[in-house]
Amino acid sequence: MSAVAPSATPTADPLLVPRVHEVTAVIQEIPDVVTIRCIPVEGALFDFQPAQIGMVGAFGIGEAAISISSPATESSFHEYTIRRAGAITSALTRLQPGDQFWVRGPFGTPWDLDLDGRDILIAAGGIGLAPLRSAVYALLKYRERYASTTLVIGARSSEHLLYANEYETWREHGLAVFDTIDHPEPGWSGRVGFVSEVVRELGVSGPSTSALVCGPDIMTFLTADVLVAGGVPPEQVQVTLERNMQCGNGLCGHCQLGPLIVCRDGPVVRYPAVAASLRVKEL
Amino acid sequence: MQHTSATPIAWPESIEHGQSPSLAVWKFASCDGCQLSLLDCEDELMAVAGRVAISYFPEATTAMVDGPYDVSLVEGSITTEHDAARILDIRRQSRLLVTIGACATAGGIQALRNGRDVDGFTSIVYAHPEYITTLATSTPIADHVRVDLELRGCPIDRGQLLQTLAALLNRHALRLPTTSVCIECKARQTSCVMVAHGTPCLGPVTQAGCGALCPSFHRGCYGCFGPMESPNVPALRTQLGLLGLAGVDIDRLLNTFNTTAFAELEQTQIDERAPS
Amino acid sequence: MRRWLEVESGVVSGEPSIGQPGGQPIDWWVMRAGDLHRFISLLKSEFDEVIGPVAVDGVIRLRPIESADDLPTGFTEQQETGSYRLLETGTSLRFSYGLGPDSLKSIVHPPRSPVWTMRRHDGTLIVDQALHGTTTRAVIGARACDLRALDILERTQTGGQHTDPAFAVHRQGLFLVAIDCSHPAPTCFCDTGGDGPVADHGYDIAITELDHPNGIVYLVRVGTDHGRSLIESLHLAPAPRTFLEHRDHQHRSISREFIRELPKDAAKVVRLADHPHWNDVAERCLTCGNCTAVCPTCFCTDMDDIVGLDGETATRTRVWDTCFSMEYSHLGPGPHRTSPAARYRQWLSHKLGTWHDQFGESGCVGCGRCITWCPVGIDLTAEVESLGRPVEANA
Numbered sequence: 001m002s003a004v005a006p007s008a009t010p011t012a013d014p015l016l017v018p019r020v021h022e023v024t025a026v027i028q029e030i031p032d033v034v035t036i037r038c039i040p041v042e043g044a045l046f047d048f049q050p051a052q053i054g055m056v057g058a059f060g061i062g063e064a065a066i067s068i069s070s071p072a073t074e075s076s077f078h079e080y081t082i083r084r085a086g087a088i089t090s091a092l093t094r095l096q097p098g099d100q101f102w103v104r105g106p107f108g109t110p111w112d113l114d115l116d117g118r119d120i121l122i123a124a125g126g127i128g129l130a131p132l133r134s135a136v137y138a139l140l141k142y143r144e145r146y147a148s149t150t151l152v153i154g155a156r157s158s159e160h161l162l163y164a165n166e167y168e169t170w171r172e173h174g175l176a177v178f179d180t181i182d183h184p185e186p187g188w189s190g191r192v193g194f195v196s197e198v199v200r201e202l203g204v205s206g207p208s209t210s211a212l213v214c215g216p217d218i219m220t221f222l223t224a225d226v227l228v229a230g231g232v233p234p235e236q237v238q239v240t241l242e243r244n245m246q247c248g249n250g251l252c253g254h255c256q257l258g259p260l261i262v263c264r265d266g267p268v269v270r271y272p273a274v275a276a277s278l279r280v281k282e283l
Numbered sequence: 284m285q286h287t288s289a290t291p292i293a294w295p296e297s298i299e300h301g302q303s304p305s306l307a308v309w310k311f312a313s314c315d316g317c318q319l320s321l322l323d324c325e326d327e328l329m330a331v332a333g334r335v336a337i338s339y340f341p342e343a344t345t346a347m348v349d350g351p352y353d354v355s356l357v358e359g360s361i362t363t364e365h366d367a368a369r370i371l372d373i374r375r376q377s378r379l380l381v382t383i384g385a386c387a388t389a390g391g392i393q394a395l396r397n398g399r400d401v402d403g404f405t406s407i408v409y410a411h412p413e414y415i416t417t418l419a420t421s422t423p424i425a426d427h428v429r430v431d432l433e434l435r436g437c438p439i440d441r442g443q444l445l446q447t448l449a450a451l452l453n454r455h456a457l458r459l460p461t462t463s464v465c466i467e468c469k470a471r472q473t474s475c476v477m478v479a480h481g482t483p484c485l486g487p488v489t490q491a492g493c494g495a496l497c498p499s500f501h502r503g504c505y506g507c508f509g510p511m512e513s514p515n516v517p518a519l520r521t522q523l524g525l526l527g528l529a530g531v532d533i534d535r536l537l538n539t540f541n542t543t544a545f546a547e548l549e550q551t552q553i554d555e556r557a558p559s
Numbered sequence: 560m561r562r563w564l565e566v567e568s569g570v571v572s573g574e575p576s577i578g579q580p581g582g583q584p585i586d587w588w589v590m591r592a593g594d595l596h597r598f599i600s601l602l603k604s605e606f607d608e609v610i611g612p613v614a615v616d617g618v619i620r621l622r623p624i625e626s627a628d629d630l631p632t633g634f635t636e637q638q639e640t641g642s643y644r645l646l647e648t649g650t651s652l653r654f655s656y657g658l659g660p661d662s663l664k665s666i667v668h669p670p671r672s673p674v675w676t677m678r679r680h681d682g683t684l685i686v687d688q689a690l691h692g693t694t695t696r697a698v699i700g701a702r703a704c705d706l707r708a709l710d711i712l713e714r715t716q717t718g719g720q721h722t723d724p725a726f727a728v729h730r731q732g733l734f735l736v737a738i739d740c741s742h743p744a745p746t747c748f749c750d751t752g753g754d755g756p757v758a759d760h761g762y763d764i765a766i767t768e769l770d771h772p773n774g775i776v777y778l779v780r781v782g783t784d785h786g787r788s789l790i791e792s793l794h795l796a797p798a799p800r801t802f803l804e805h806r807d808h809q810h811r812s813i814s815r816e817f818i819r820e821l822p823k824d825a826a827k828v829v830r831l832a833d834h835p836h837w838n839d840v841a842e843r844c845l846t847c848g849n850c851t852a853v854c855p856t857c858f859c860t861d862m863d864d865i866v867g868l869d870g871e872t873a874t875r876t877r878v879w880d881t882c883f884s885m886e887y888s889h890l891g892p893g894p895h896r897t898s899p900a901a902r903y904r905q906w907l908s909h910k911l912g913t914w915h916d917q918f919g920e921s922g923c924v925g926c927g928r929c930i931t932w933c934p935v936g937i938d939l940t941a942e943v944e945s946l947g948r949p950v951e952a953n954a
Contacts, residue, residue, distance in 0.1 A: 013721055013722070013724075015721050016721070016724065017686070017688060018675070018677075018686050020683075020684045020686065041683075041684075059677065059679050059684060059873060060453060060455035060456065060679075060864070060866040060870065060873050061455060061456045061864075062456060062458075062862070062864055063862075083891075085891045085892075086891075087456040088456070091456070098682070099682070100682060100683060100684045101684075102677075102684060102686070242890065242891075243888075243890065243895075244887070244888055244889050244890055244895070246861065246862065247860075247862075249719075249720070249721035250719050250720065250721060251715070251716055251719075251721060251723050251858070251860070252859060252860045252861070252880070253858060253859030253860070253880070253882070254859065254861075254880070254887060254888070256905070256909065256913070256917075258829070258908075258913055258916075259829075259913040259916030259917060260916075260917075261917055264719065264720070280832045280833075281901070282895060282896045282897065282898060282901035283832065283896075283901075283905075327868055328868075330868055330869060331868050331869065445868060446865065446866075448868060449866050449867060449868045449870065450866065452868065452870060453866060453870030455866045455870065456864075458863075458864075461884075461885065461886070462848060462881070462883075462884045462885075462886075463845070463846070463847040463848060465847040465848055465849045465852070465934070466847075466848045466852065466879075466881065466884075469660075469670070469848070469849060469852035469853065469879075470670035470671065470852070470878065470879060471670070472620070472661070472665065472670070473616075474615070474616040474617060474618040474620065474660070475643075475660070475849070475932060475934070477934050478641055478642060478643050478931065478932055478934060479616070479617045479618045479643045479644070479645070480617055481642075484934075486847070486934075487845040487847035487849070487934050487935075488845065488847075501616065511847075512846075512884075512885045513846045513885065513899055514845075515842075515843075515844065515845045515846065515899065517842075518842065518843050518844070518845055518935050519845060519934070519935070521843075521935070522641065522934060522935045522936075556842060
């Protein structure tokens with residue numbers, strides 16, 4: 001009689017096994033923000049849905065949770081738009097073509113884009129447009145499914161408007177793009193004011209509206225409140241959450257926001273699920 | 284004492300990967316124990332001998348190369364006017380200044396003199412006190428010059444020193460814990476000396492990094508790594524009192540290796556909590 | 560002594576035993592001290608490691624054992640808020656103690672666990688995943704609360720879409736010998752916070768140490784086929800009914816010993832985020848993380864990446880983390896939960912409240928370890944009670 005020895009085969013879970021990628025291009029976006037274009041060193045690109053995230057790692061530094069910003073239908077590369085903040089993102093934004101790094105993913109809930117016949121409003125604050133970029137491309141690919149599509153993008157200043165060189169193309173494909181900056185500046189003839197205010201002024205919200213919102217916590221709930229006050233059913237407001245995601249597979253505990261484990265239950269959630277939590281200080 | 288951030292530290296651009304940074308090791312008022320921790324890393328350092336230029340390290344080598352230096356490791360506290368001037372010069376010559384050990388980061392055990400009758404001590408200890416020139420205080424390096432990084436402890440932890448050097452040589456991130464000693468104590472499955480034996484221990488208010496060395500030898504932590512990220516000194520004082528320690532003994536425990544660091548925090552916390 | 564020989568042969572007159580040798584399967588067996596030695600020897604031959612309670616450094620801990628001689632015979636302990644003392648009883652009881660700081664978590668979800676080694680060579684990254692040892696372990700001394708906690712911990716690490724490979728391997732190699740609790744500590748509250756002191760599932764073998772007027776015996780039952788095959792190989796006698804009645808009596812008297820309780824509606828703390836009592840706890844809380852380390856269900860982990868001096872190898876180790884750490888809630892600009900009040904609130908609200916949302920149950924089993932091993936003796940049952948009072952009453 002002997003005990004059955006447990007197996008010790010390596011896991012194949014893509015959330016646990018880092019896949020080495022190589023940088024093929026680096027695009028300088030706005031100050032302190034770059035987009036890294038990459039391909040896996042071995043095997044095919046993994047599939048993902050808009051708003052899904054990869055844990056992106058730099059050798060000897062660590063990992064950061066970065067949403068995949070390239071169109072989900074793009075079959076020749078993935079892109080990650082990264083803002084330089086701490087040591088990890090600093091190292092990632094220093095990567096050059098040919099450099100190797102790794103990705104674990106994809107994980108997280110995607111945007112629900114099965115919104116046929118509805119008026120789509122996308123509201124983004126600053127780099128919050130990154131997880132929405134793949135949604136924009138998905139919406140425009142099937143533009144005829146939706147009644148209207150509108151994007152409100154806000155930034156600190158005009159030089160901080162992310163993907164600004166793509167707005168014209170998006171407009172040509174049927175997306176009404178409204179860009180706004182926080183404060184007036186010389187040479188800027190566009191809108192000035194926070195995203196939530198512009199959404200209110202545009203009067204684009206109503207019972208037929210479905211909204212996708214991504215930005216800092218405060219921008220998220222201010223905008224969501226404007227939308228709900230304008231008649232958008234709260235369930236029709238999808239928001240993304242940002243918390244300290246470390247494992248990406250719901251095992252490490254870091255990214256909790258009240259009842260939610262953000263890497264598992266988010267980043268995209270319906271507004272009623274977080275309306276209260278987002279307002280609690282230090283939750 | 285500065286608070287070491289657990290956030291990875293980005294090294295200055297001047298130390299580029301592949302170059303051999305020059306290293307200088309300086310001694311102020313101290314026992315040399317932290318420098319010995321560096322010498323104790325001999326085996327590991329041999330592996331990277333070609334990648335770091337030890338330019339000034341009197342404890343180890345007689346060769347002395349003039350500055351400037353990429354990195355200066357500074358041991359000891361400032362106790363004389365001469366040293367107070369010397370540290371300014373070292374700062375000027377150093378791109379990165381790292382203080383090593385409780386003396387350099389907190390003033391050390393010699394800071395027990397602070398606020399006392401130093402002339403009286405001198406006359407008791409020395410046969411010819413007239414030969415002794417000393418300041419009335421022992422102060423940490425950061426009281427005199429900007430410090431880029433602090434390695435705490437009496438002595439410093441060998442592992443932390445090696446991690447620092449590895450990060451420095453390779454431009455990698457350095458992550459030093461700022462949580463309590465208890466975290467390391469529980470991780471190594473040491474039985475809590477305070478809860479199980481009633482031994483006074485500063486572990487709950489002291490920063491991790493030593494690997495919970497003293498409790499693993501059934502001794503209470505004496506706080507040589509200084510305050511952790513959110514030390515609740517008044518709460519620990521209450522508990523130490525319940526364990527039977529008199530106020531004066533609690534003071535002595537708190538103020539020995541990190542002198543006033545805990546006491547100052549405690550006073551701040553008491554003030555914050557006082558009803559206004 | 561003659562009486563015991565009769566028992567061992569299973570032919571005590573006038574005392575019908577449960578199950579018939581050679582007929583119906585036996586449900587309860589009797590073990591004496593000598594049998595216990597044989598049992599542990601058998602476990603030693605069956606498993607790579609046998610872990611059991613050992614009195615070491617003034618605490619009863621779960622450690623590898625060589626034989627039944629290593630068990631804490633004649634020891635018990637006294638626990639209070641922030642205090643644990645090992646005591647000698649002068650009896651021959653081996654399991655007459657309340658829980659020590661170790662739970663099964665230390666075994667299946669150890670403080671440090673290797674994840675990968677990454678090497679960089681000429682700009683190329685090569686990843687070597689860590690393989691987790693296939694060591695098989697028998698653990699003697701798990702209590703009902705430990706088994707319950709293992710279930711809860713297992714759900715967090717293997718119950719979702721992703722499985723922690725280290726946990727899965729450690730759990731698969733685990734053989735559990737539960738010991739019914741005969742000595743709940745004053746800090747315990749498993750009758751209101753968990754499943755109660757008697758192990759009723761989740762074990763391979765369960766043992767009751769019976770302090771019988773005629774001497775100490777061990778009543779054995781099994782929970783798995785593996786457990787049954789091991790016990791049957793010892794050829795023990797079936798247990799007479801009187802022993803089982805004595806066991807019931809022993810358990811009933813234990814149930815009266817609980818002095819702490821967790822209110823049924825403890826999950827309500829989630830809705831009290833603005834309660835002023837959180838600040839009151841924060842004045843006492845050291846934010847040291849001892850409670851999360853000893854909690855048998857606290858599962859949070861961090862990754863420790865260490866780069867070699869050569870700069871070409873980086874090893875990743877998964878380490879226990881704690882929500883009492885500032886770095887735990889790090890977001891772009893810095894820690895999100897800076898105040899100790901917010902950190903204690905996160906711990907308690909998660910443990911008793913949002914755990915239900917995330918995993919469908921409470922994260923607390925009532926073992927009381929966080930109460931004993933808190934250096935300043937913070938008692939979560941008392942904190943829940945204070946949070947339950949109207950706000951005015953707290954002022």
